Amino acid sequence: MLKLIPSGMSSYGPCRKSYGIKPVIVFPGWFVEPLSAQQKETLWILNPKVLPSFLQRTPSQLSSEQIHLAAYHLSRH
Numbered sequence: 040m041l042k043l044i045p046s047g048m049s050s051y052g053p054c055r056k057s058y059g060i061k062p063v064i065v066f067p068g069w070f071v072e073p074l075s076a077q078q079k080e081t082l083w084i085l086n087p088k089v090l091p092s093f094l095q096r097t098p099s100q101l102s103s104e105q106i107h108l109a110a111y112h113l114s115r116h
Contacts, residue, residue: 058109059100065090 065087074084083093101109 056105056108058105063090 061083062081063083063085065085067087069086071084071086074082083090085093
């Protein structure tokens with residue numbers, strides 16, 4: 040779980056946001072054997088060429104507002 044906390048704010052304050060994350064490992068130039076369905080739930084190991092199609096098939100879990108808020112705080116670091 041990724042927690043974004045604006046600087047100067049308590050980690051228990053009302054501005055705290057938590058985001059579920061999925062780790063992705065990419066191997067450029069390599070063929071990667073497909074993972075089982077159970078393995079895909081926790082980790083993706085991919086050739087970077089297939090990453091866009093994996094992302095397109097994954098249902099959106101964040102609202103546009105949540106994405107902009109997370110991008111804003113990440114861009115500050």
